[in-house]
Amino acid sequence: MRSPLLAIAKKEFIQIRRDRATIYMVFIFPLMMLILYGFGIRYDVKLVPITVLDQDRSAESRQYIERFSRSPYFQIIRNVQSYDELQADIDRGTARIGIVVPPNFGERLSSNREATIQVIVDGADSNTATISLGYVSSITREYSTSIMMTQMEGLLRRTNLSLPPIEVEPRIWFNPDLKSVNFIVPGIIAVIMMIIGTVLTAVTIVKEKEQGTIEQMVSSPIKRYELMIGKIIPFAALAYLDFLLIVVASYFIFGVEIKGSIVVLLIAAFLYLWGVLGLGVLISTITNTQMAAMLTAIIASMLPSILLSGFIFPIQQMPYPLQVVTMIVPARYFVEILRDIYLKGLGIEAFWQEMIYIVLFGVVVMTAAARRFKKTLD
Amino acid sequence: MYKRTLEIIRKEFIQISRDSGLKRMVVITPILQLLLFGYVVATEIRSLRMFVLDRSHSEESRRLVERFVASGYFVIVGHTDNLDQVTNAINRDQALLGLVIPTDYAENVRRGVTAKIQLLVDGSNSNTATIALGYAGGVIAAENNDLMKANFRQRGFRLIEAGIKQEERIWFNPSLRAINYTVPGIVCLLLMEMMVPLTAFSIVKERERGTIEQLMVTPIHAGEMLLGKTLPYVLIGLFDATLIVTVGTFWFGVPIVGSVLAMYAYMTLFLSVSLGLGILIATIVATQQQAALTAQFALVPNILLSGFMFPIESMPAPVQAITHILPMRYILVIMRGVIMKGLSLAQLWDQALALAVLGTIVFSISWYRFRKVFG
Numbered sequence: 019m020r021s022p023l024l025a026i027a028k029k030e031f032i033q034i035r036r037d038r039a040t041i042y043m044v045f046i047f048p049l050m051m052l053i054l055y056g057f058g059i060r061y062d063v064k065l066v067p068i069t070v071l072d073q074d075r076s077a078e079s080r081q082y083i084e085r086f087s088r089s090p091y092f093q094i095i096r097n098v099q100s101y102d103e104l105q106a107d108i109d110r111g112t113a114r115i116g117i118v119v120p121p122n123f124g125e126r127l128s129s130n131r132e133a134t135i136q137v138i139v140d141g142a143d144s145n146t147a148t149i150s151l152g153y154v155s156s157i158t159r160e161y162s163t164s165i166m167m168t169q170m171e172g173l174l175r176r177t178n179l180s181l182p183p184i185e186v187e188p189r190i191w192f193n194p195d196l197k198s199v200n201f202i203v204p205g206i207i208a209v210i211m212m213i214i215g216t217v218l219t220a221v222t223i224v225k226e227k228e229q230g231t232i233e234q235m236v237s238s239p240i241k242r243y244e245l246m247i248g249k250i251i252p253f254a255a256l257a258y259l260d261f262l263l264i265v266v267a268s269y270f271i272f273g274v275e276i277k278g279s280i281v282v283l284l285i286a287a288f289l290y291l292w293g294v295l296g297l298g299v300l301i302s303t304i305t306n307t308q309m310a311a312m313l314t315a316i317i318a319s320m321l322p323s324i325l326l327s328g329f330i331f332p333i334q335q336m337p338y339p340l341q342v343v344t345m346i347v348p349a350r351y352f353v354e355i356l357r358d359i360y361l362k363g364l365g366i367e368a369f370w371q372e373m374i375y376i377v378l379f380g381v382v383v384m385t386a387a388a389r390r391f392k393k394t395l396d
Numbered sequence: 397m398y399k400r401t402l403e404i405i406r407k408e409f410i411q412i413s414r415d416s417g418l419k420r421m422v423v424i425t426p427i428l429q430l431l432l433f434g435y436v437v438a439t440e441i442r443s444l445r446m447f448v449l450d451r452s453h454s455e456e457s458r459r460l461v462e463r464f465v466a467s468g469y470f471v472i473v474g475h476t477d478n479l480d481q482v483t484n485a486i487n488r489d490q491a492l493l494g495l496v497i498p499t500d501y502a503e504n505v506r507r508g509v510t511a512k513i514q515l516l517v518d519g520s521n522s523n524t525a526t527i528a529l530g531y532a533g534g535v536i537a538a539e540n541n542d543l544m545k546a547n548f549r550q551r552g553f554r555l556i557e558a559g560i561k562q563e564e565r566i567w568f569n570p571s572l573r574a575i576n577y578t579v580p581g582i583v584c585l586l587l588m589e590m591m592v593p594l595t596a597f598s599i600v601k602e603r604e605r606g607t608i609e610q611l612m613v614t615p616i617h618a619g620e621m622l623l624g625k626t627l628p629y630v631l632i633g634l635f636d637a638t639l640i641v642t643v644g645t646f647w648f649g650v651p652i653v654g655s656v657l658a659m660y661a662y663m664t665l666f667l668s669v670s671l672g673l674g675i676l677i678a679t680i681v682a683t684q685q686q687a688a689l690t691a692q693f694a695l696v697p698n699i700l701l702s703g704f705m706f707p708i709e710s711m712p713a714p715v716q717a718i719t720h721i722l723p724m725r726y727i728l729v730i731m732r733g734v735i736m737k738g739l740s741l742a743q744l745w746d747q748a749l750a751l752a753v754l755g756t757i758v759f760s761i762s763w764y765r766f767r768k769v770f771g
Contacts, residue, residue, distance in 0.1 A: 039681060043689040049692070054700055064710045108567060110743055111729055127560075141569035142736045143577050146707050155562060157443045157538065162560045182459075183543035186515050186536050188529060193485065193519035201520050213692065221685050229605070265606035297697070300562060309597045309685040312418025317425055325436045332524050334445065340435050361520045362487060
């Protein structure tokens with residue numbers, strides 16, 4: 019005897035298979051995100067464009083500016099003759115920083131007096147501004163020290179002091195090269211599974227509602243829960259395939275290795291899947307058109323898993339009320355589990371609480387979805 | 397002629413007004429997004445959690461730790477004498493950094509021999525780790541400077557205090573508030589995120605249900621139909637943009653320096669590019685499902701590579717080249733220019749021109765395809 023559940027799943031599979039465009043996208047989309055993030059996205063601020071106004075043109079001012087052109091953090095895009103030109107560059111955003119060296123710069127330095135330089139910063143992007151201002155300060159400080167050193171060379175030899183007084187030895191754990199792709203992969207897995215699992219599931223179920231074909235199924239002898247599970251099985255398969263695709267692709271393209279247990283990873287992803295699909299069904303029961311379903315799914319699933327999961331933005335840095343909100347976002351726990359497995363190579367004892375939450379979320383959302391699904395159909 | 401277009405607009409609005417889910421999202425989406433981005437993206441990285449392993453137990457070591465706290469970037473979450481405890485704290489995400497001060501620290505500092513300290517950093521979030529290392533470097537540099545001076549003074553030498561003073565002027569956003577930069581960005585993001593899928597959906601919907609045939613047999617022209625189907629969404633887009641700007645101004649206190657009228661003019665220009673993209677998608681897909689995925693496909697690069705979150709100049713050169721075809725790249729410069737810097741068209745003409753050229757190209761292609769598919 020053939021189960022009606024399997025018949026529904028089969029019908030759904032056939033529909034997806036006929037829809038070539040969707041299939042391509044389901045597999046190209048995760049790869050595109052992985053590659054964009056892997057190659058394109060760098061969080062470090064580099065090659066900040068600067069415009070220089072050197073009013074001094076002495077050996078010292080040239081030395082000082084030289085340090086900027088040698089630094090990997092800056093690129094001098096223009097040497098200008100007037101303050102107006104410098105201002106225009108910053109206004110138009112072609113330069114983020116303007117450096118003004120006053121006429122008496124070299125003279126004051128060689129006569130052991132303090133010289134002042136002016137740094138003009140485009141503060142619009144406050145994050146980049148803060149970081150690049152830090153780089154400017156350290157170049158200025160290093161140049162200052164080097165001048166001081168040459169003037170005190172004799173002094174140093176007499177005192178026998180070794181410099182610098184303190185030296186820091188940074189040890190970076192889990193991701194020693196600070197490669198962003200290593201920490202991005204777990205996040206991409208969580209987000210892609212959400213997009214496929216929730217957005218696609220919601221839109222597909224609502225489509226049957228919109229087109230009225232769901233009525234035909236309701237009038238058939240199939241049970242409600244069979245209908246629901248039959249409909250979500252294909253999407254479960256697609257979302258899980260995408261997860262595997264990202265794991266494999268990130269290994270072969272970017273060499274991202276799994277330090278922990280692969281089996282645990284596979285299980286964790288499987289558990290996460292049910293909450294994701296349940297959310298999709300739930301959204302399909304509260305919307306009536308595909309358009310509304312997609313917007314709701316994006317807001318309820320995609321945005322929180324990008325912004326509130328710690329995927330890009332660390333949770334501890336968020337304002338407290340938002341930290342509380344992140345507690346109900348399943349992606350948060352999933353990303354934590356994935357990072358523990360991927361980067362830290364930890365075992366289940368480090369994240370069993372997160373595992374329990376994910377299972378719990380899946381059960382609650384699935385139950386709610388099943389109840390509402392039944393009600394909206396009857 | 398106008399009447400026919402108006403009829404289509406009326407029909408579209410009736411359909412929208414019957415879709416309670418959609419109406420809800422048109423209002424909720426922008427506000428929720430602004431709040432999320434405003435509070436998540438626009439927060440600075442501060443109070444990084446540090447675990448201290450001080451084996452020196454000296455005045456010198458306490459001074460160093462104190463210096464980390466005083467910088468405002470670090471909070472001490474625990475002290476210990478056991479390295480395992482530091483490792484544990486980092487493993488379990490209780491601390492991001494571990495500061496290890498060795499037994500001979502104070503002695504070395506007093507004798508003027510370079511003292512070595514260790515900084516353990518959880519690198520799993522490379523972004524936060526980089527920033528934390530940068531802040532720590534600043535703290536150490538300041539301590540070094542003080543120690544050096546003190547050492548010289550102790551030995552009876554006077555330092556030559558020459559050197560360079562740095563005078564900083566921060567323009568456009570003197571208090572360096574991140575939200576000021578985020579709000580103009582979200583306006584652009586939302587316009588694209590809503591407009592591309594909504595226009596694509598509204599057209600594909602008719603095709604999927606077969607109602608497009610009914611429209612085609614009426615005397616309406618393709619142009620009138622296109623105008624009638626997209627205009628409602630332009631209005632929704634402008635409504636949402638207004639909502640964000642209003643909430644941004646009154647809730648987050650983001651000032652608008654430039655002309656509001658100019659802002660709307662640029663937004664309309666950008667909207668038409670987004671509409672063009674939506675129409676283009678509608679002509680190449682058959683179902684709303686495909687439209688949803690294709691729209692996401694088009695949106696992701698516009699979010700990640702346009703300079704919305706990360707500065708373009710720091711990206712690798714090939715990626716920088718790609719960014720030139722992203723409409724979002726230009727509107728971001730324009731909106732931030734108008735809202736934060738008060739720039740005029742004279743200063744923004746090249747960005748506006750690029751956007752207009754992109755819009756013309758996208759619209760020509762989509763119009764050509766639309767005529768072919770729906771003509």
